[in-house]
Amino acid sequence: MPVQVKLPTILRKHAGGEPKVSAEGATLRDVLDDLETKYPGITKNVRSEDGGLHRFINVYLNDEDVRYLGSLETEVGEGDTVSILPAVAGGSPG
Amino acid sequence: MSEARRFTEDEVQRYARHIILPNVGGAGQRKLLDASVLVIGAGGLGSPIALYLAAAGVGKIGVVDFDAVDVSNLQRQILHTNADVGRSKVESALEHLRAINPTIEVVGHDQLLFSTNVFEVMEPYDVVVDGTDNFPVRYLVNDATQFLGKPLVYGSIYQFEGQATVFMPGKETPCYRCLFPTPPPPGTVPSCAEGGVFGVLPGVIGSIQATEAIKLITGEGDTLEGRLLLYDALDMSFQEVKIRWDADCPVCGKEPTITELIDYEQFCGVPARPE
Numbered sequence: 001m002p003v004q005v006k007l008p009t010i011l012r013k014h015a016g017g018e019p020k021v022s023a024e025g026a027t028l029r030d031v032l033d034d035l036e037t038k039y040p041g042i043t044k045n046v047r048s049e050d051g052g053l054h055r056f057i058n059v060y061l062n063d064e065d066v067r068y069l070g071s072l073e074t075e076v077g078e079g080d081t082v083s084i085l086p087a088v089a090g091g092s093p094g
Numbered sequence: 095m096s097e098a099r100r101f102t103e104d105e106v107q108r109y110a111r112h113i114i115l116p117n118v119g120g121a122g123q124r125k126l127l128d129a130s131v132l133v134i135g136a137g138g139l140g141s142p143i144a145l146y147l148a149a150a151g152v153g154k155i156g157v158v159d160f161d162a163v164d165v166s167n168l169q170r171q172i173l174h175t176n177a178d179v180g181r182s183k184v185e186s187a188l189e190h191l192r193a194i195n196p197t198i199e200v201v202g203h204d205q206l207l208f209s210t211n212v213f214e215v216m217e218p219y220d221v222v223v224d225g226t227d228n229f230p231v232r233y234l235v236n237d238a239t240q241f242l243g244k245p246l247v248y249g250s251i252y253q254f255e256g257q258a259t260v261f262m263p264g265k266e267t268p269c270y271r272c273l274f275p276t277p278p279p280p281g282t283v284p285s286c287a288e289g290g291v292f293g294v295l296p297g298v299i300g301s302i303q304a305t306e307a308i309k310l311i312t313g314e315g316d317t318l319e320g321r322l323l324l325y326d327a328l329d330m331s332f333q334e335v336k337i338r339w340d341a342d343c344p345v346c347g348k349e350p351t352i353t354e355l356i357d358y359e360q361f362c363g364v365p366a367r368p369e
Contacts, residue, residue: 006333009253009289019329056278060335068338083335085324087274088250088257089229090291 003031003076006083007042014042023082028059029072031082046084058085104197109151122312123151127198129311130154132219134207134235136187137161138296139225139249139303141173146304147223148191148198152311155191156219158203159183170293207231209355212238223247223307225300229277230358236270237355239263240345245310246270249303254292254327256299259337260306260317268320272340272347277358295327 002022007015015021015038023038025031036043048054052072059066060083066074076082101109101120105127112118112126131152133144136159147155163171163178163186178186184202191200203215212234216222222244224235232250239246243263248270250257261269302323309315324333344352 009255019326054278055275058273058335063333063335065336065338083324083333085257085322085335087229087278088252088255089232090227090251 001026001076001078003078004081005031005035006081008084008086010086011042011046011084014039026075027072028061028066028070028074028076028082031076032072045086056087059083060085102197105151108195108197112150117314118312122314125312126151126308127153129221130156130219131221131223131307131311132156132158132203132216133223133225134158134231135225135227136171136173136183137167137225137227138170138251138291139300140187140223141171142297142300143223143225143249143304143307144187144191145173145194146301147307148195148200150304150308151195151198152307154199154201154219156201156203156215157184157187157191158205158207158215159187160204160206170291170296172297207234209234209357212355213242216242216244219244221245221247221307221310223249223303225249225296225303232270233277233358234355236261237345237352240269241355247303247306247310249299251291251295251299253289254295256295256325256327257322258299258302258306258318258325259322260310260319262319266339267346268337268339269343269346271345271352272343273322273337275340275344292327295325298325298327 002024005021005023007019012019023031023034025034032043046054046057053059061069061074061076062081109123112123113120129152131147133140136157144155144157161183163174163181163183165179167174173190174186182204184204188200188202216238222239224246226232240263246261248259248261306317309317320337321334322337341348344350
């Protein structure tokens with residue numbers, strides 16, 4: 001089932017500059033796998049070496065942090081939006 | 095608060111549009127005049143934050159920055175003008191804040207924040223507003239406000255995207271480390287001066303931060319506490335996600351592992367700054 005994935009600016013370069021892409025899967029893990037297949041390198045900084053989610057990048061299913069749902073096993077469905085959100089430091093870059 | 099003093103004639107005129115406004119009124123304006131806010135950074139975010147707080151009549155505004163005004167700042171840092179290029183940002187900021195509102199107190203803190211001075215700088219203020227541009231100071235400011243029990247209005251920007259929220263001290267309320275427990279490894283996420291910034295973006299996010307600071311002071315309305323507001327200027331879209339208190343948070347969790355301030359190394363390609 002397709003879900004919408006909202007990409008932060010830093011990841012858009014992997015997806016031809018698109019702010020939003022569609023991905024397939026029944027769980028967040030499937031969705032990230034599908035994204036990686038379509039746009040190689042896009043999840044490199046989202047998932048850690050051991051396969052979990054990095055703590056400096058948050059992933060939300062709609063408005064909820066997936067850590068409070070089921071992390072990578074969180075079930076997703078049609079109409080859901082997955083948002084990837086990295087820590088951002090900027091304020092007044094000189 | 096001691097017995098409320100009456101508004102001066104100038105104050106009645108200056109703040110007339112607040113005084114007649116429901117949800118601010120005379121009582122709210124009084125609270126603003128009696129309040130103090132520390133604005134960290136006199137740059138893109140700090141400009142609208144400090145300007146609006148000064149205009150609103152926040153009684154005492156502290157401004158922290160260590161930098162000098164560069165001509166490349168003027169594309170977005172509306173607190174400074176062409177004539178200020180080369181001047182200290184704090185000096186320029188104080189002058190322009192006084193020009194907008196000479197009846198309030200403005201205090202300059204022309205320094206970098208470290209574990210050694212941050213408590214002393216923050217101590218006299220009721221509310222802290224974060225307009226910094228780097229992770230080390232963001233974490234320092236988060237931890238210090240948590241340790242001191244002060245509310246923190248957070249804002250951050252990157253290119254066309256911005257985020258804002260409010261972190262309240264206290265039991266089982268989220269802090270920045272509940273959201274992102276530790277700074278990212280260098281090179282993994284954008285930071286500092288990478289990639290440019292859309293000039294109006296800090297105007298939007300900084301104005302939201304000023305709004306939240308004012309609401310914290312007046313006590314009216316619902317703040318962004320527990321909600322992270324995300325703004326995309328290209329899409330012109332706002333989105334909200336929930337921020338929950340993390341029982342495992344290293345600073346405000348059940349068993350904190352960080353109990354004192356940390357000076358993280360500067361990274362993201364920005365050279366180490368002078369002490």
